[in-house]
Amino acid sequence: MLFSIFLKSGPGFLDNEWFKGAAFNYAENILRIRDDREALLCLDEEGNFEKVTFREMFEEVKLYAAAFRKHGLQKGDTVAKKPSMVMLAATSIGAIWGGPQPYLGSRAASIVVTRLEPKFLIAVDRFLDNGEEHSIMDNLSFIAENAPTLEKIIIVPTKEETLSCDISNIPN
Numbered sequence: 001m002l003f004s005i006f007l008k009s010g011p012g013f014l015d016n017e018w019f020k021g022a023a024f025n026y027a028e029n030i031l032r033i034r035d036d037r038e039a040l041l042c043l044d045e046e047g048n049f050e051k052v053t054f055r056e057m058f059e060e061v062k063l064y065a066a067a068f069r070k071h072g073l074q075k076g077d078t079v080a081k082k083p084s085m086v087m088l089a090a091t092s093i094g095a096i097w098g099g100p101q102p103y104l105g106s107r108a109a110s111i112v113v114t115r116l117e118p119k120f121l122i123a124v125d126r127f128l129d130n131g132e133e134h135s136i137m138d139n140l141s142f143i144a145e146n147a148p149t150l151e152k153i154i155i156v157p158t159k160e161e162t163l164s165c166d167i168s169n170i171p172n
Helices: 026-030 053-072 083-092 106-116 138-146 160-164
Strands: 005-009 015-022 038-043 050-053 077-081 094-100 120-124 125-128 131-133 152-156
Touching: 026 083, 038 053, 050 053, 053 083, 083 094, 106 138, 120 138, 138 152
Parallel strands: 077 094, 077 120, 120 152
Antiparallel strands: 005 015, 038 050, 125 131
């Protein structure tokens, strides 16, 4: 047997171990579905609505995972932030996914990112809060300067203008 279902190691409630030796990969389990049923329904503050099927989700996650592997991401490495597809791509490799909320200022976001010790940072260019647009681009150079483990920053544009932004001040 590869794992034990239940082990009692002492008298207390916390002296129990469940499924010792077992491994579970959430991404592997959710991505086994590859049909045209709806997997995600996305609605942003600007009113943009998108339906994503399991097949589409699998294909996008596959692209992120391939890019991560190409740049050396491995099991146990940490990736900081961009929702669903990136989380699934990172966890499909066995990497750890986490990150700050976009509304944090550069100092607070930098503290969160530095504590995660990420290899990659995936960032959107902006976020909306109650109809007000906030750029994240200005925070990225500060975050990168304070995160010594960070090897790569990937910016995901949410609007066309971001494609022509000067990002020369953002390392990595």
